[in-house]
Amino acid sequence: VAGLTPDETITVEAGDNFFVQTEIEGNAGDVIEIIMQNNGTVTHNLRVAGPDNEYETGDDFESTPFAVRPGEQGRTVVKIDEAGRYLYRCDFHPLEQTGTLVLL
Ligand SMILES: [Cu+2]
Numbered sequence: 001v002a003g004l005t006p007d008e009t010i011t012v013e014a015g016d017n018f019f020v021q022t023e024i025e026g027n028a029g030d031v032i033e034i035i036m037q038n039n040g041t042v043t044h045n046l047r048v049a050g051p052d053n054e055y056e057t058g059d060d061f062e063s064t065p066f067a068v069r070p071g072e073q074g075r076t077v078v079k080i081d082e083a084g085r086y087l088y089r090c091d092f093h094p095l096e097q098t099g100t101l102v103l104l
Pocket of ligand 1: 093097
Protein backbone atom coordinates (compact mmCIF):
# COMPACT_ATOMS: atom_id res chain seq x y z
CA VAL A 1 0.00 0.00 0.00
CA ALA A 2 3.07 2.23 0.02
CA GLY A 3 2.06 3.86 -3.26
CA LEU A 4 -1.48 4.77 -2.26
CA THR A 5 -2.53 8.29 -1.39
CA PRO A 6 -3.11 8.42 2.36
CA ASP A 7 -6.54 9.18 3.81
CA GLU A 8 -4.97 10.16 7.12
CA THR A 9 -1.54 11.15 8.39
CA ILE A 10 -0.42 10.60 11.97
CA THR A 11 2.89 11.76 13.40
CA VAL A 12 4.74 9.69 15.99
CA GLU A 13 7.84 11.17 17.58
CA ALA A 14 10.61 8.85 18.72
CA GLY A 15 13.18 9.37 21.46
CA ASP A 16 15.77 7.01 22.96
CA ASN A 17 14.14 4.49 23.34
CA PHE A 18 10.46 5.28 23.31
CA PHE A 19 7.64 6.65 21.25
CA VAL A 20 6.06 9.85 22.54
CA GLN A 21 2.69 8.73 21.14
CA THR A 22 2.01 5.26 22.51
CA GLU A 23 -1.60 5.15 21.38
CA ILE A 24 -2.74 6.54 18.04
CA GLU A 25 -6.14 6.35 16.41
CA GLY A 26 -7.40 5.97 12.87
CA ASN A 27 -10.21 4.53 10.81
CA ALA A 28 -10.37 0.89 9.74
CA GLY A 29 -10.03 0.58 5.98
CA ASP A 30 -8.27 3.92 5.54
CA VAL A 31 -4.81 4.23 4.08
CA ILE A 32 -3.01 5.63 7.11
CA GLU A 33 0.39 7.22 6.80
CA ILE A 34 2.41 7.21 9.99
CA ILE A 35 5.29 9.65 9.93
CA MET A 36 7.86 8.72 12.53
CA GLN A 37 10.09 11.62 13.43
CA ASN A 38 13.30 10.39 15.03
CA ASN A 39 14.24 12.98 17.62
CA GLY A 40 16.62 10.58 19.34
CA THR A 41 20.35 10.11 19.00
CA VAL A 42 20.26 6.53 17.70
CA THR A 43 18.48 4.72 14.86
CA HIS A 44 14.81 3.78 15.24
CA ASN A 45 12.00 2.54 13.03
CA LEU A 46 8.29 1.83 13.21
CA ARG A 47 6.74 -1.54 12.36
CA VAL A 48 3.02 -2.26 12.64
CA ALA A 49 2.25 -5.91 13.35
CA GLY A 50 -0.55 -6.05 10.77
CA PRO A 51 -3.94 -7.78 10.85
CA ASP A 52 -2.61 -10.86 12.67
CA ASN A 53 -0.97 -8.71 15.39
CA GLU A 54 2.18 -10.83 15.14
CA TYR A 55 5.55 -9.34 14.23
CA GLU A 56 7.83 -10.60 11.48
CA THR A 57 4.98 -12.15 9.52
CA GLY A 58 4.03 -11.39 5.94
CA ASP A 59 1.31 -8.85 6.77
CA ASP A 60 3.51 -6.43 8.74
CA PHE A 61 3.91 -2.81 7.69
CA GLU A 62 7.48 -1.50 7.88
CA SER A 63 8.82 2.00 7.70
CA THR A 64 10.62 3.37 4.69
CA PRO A 65 13.51 3.65 5.17
CA PHE A 66 13.74 0.60 7.40
CA ALA A 67 16.35 2.27 9.62
CA VAL A 68 15.59 5.91 10.41
CA ARG A 69 18.63 7.82 11.50
CA PRO A 70 18.65 10.57 14.14
CA GLY A 71 16.91 13.70 12.91
CA GLU A 72 15.26 11.92 10.00
CA GLN A 73 11.75 10.68 9.25
CA GLY A 74 10.36 7.30 8.34
CA ARG A 75 7.03 6.62 6.71
CA THR A 76 4.88 3.58 7.43
CA VAL A 77 1.77 3.21 5.30
CA VAL A 78 -0.89 1.01 6.89
CA LYS A 79 -4.22 -0.31 5.67
CA ILE A 80 -6.17 -2.72 7.84
CA ASP A 81 -9.84 -3.33 7.14
CA GLU A 82 -10.95 -4.60 10.54
CA ALA A 83 -11.41 -2.37 13.56
CA GLY A 84 -9.28 -3.32 16.53
CA ARG A 85 -6.07 -2.66 18.40
CA TYR A 86 -2.84 -3.30 16.51
CA LEU A 87 0.64 -3.24 17.97
CA TYR A 88 3.59 -1.28 16.69
CA ARG A 89 7.19 -1.25 17.78
CA CYS A 90 10.70 -0.18 16.92
CA ASP A 91 12.60 -3.22 15.64
CA PHE A 92 15.81 -1.95 17.20
CA HIS A 93 14.25 -1.69 20.68
CA PRO A 94 11.34 -4.12 20.44
CA LEU A 95 10.66 -4.62 24.13
CA GLU A 96 10.72 -1.02 25.35
CA GLN A 97 9.69 1.05 22.34
CA THR A 98 6.11 0.08 21.56
CA GLY A 99 2.66 1.47 20.95
CA THR A 100 -0.87 0.64 19.83
CA LEU A 101 -2.74 1.73 16.72
CA VAL A 102 -6.45 1.81 17.49
CA LEU A 103 -8.67 1.44 14.42
CA LEU A 104 -12.28 2.47 14.86
CU1 LIG B 1 14.15 2.34 18.65
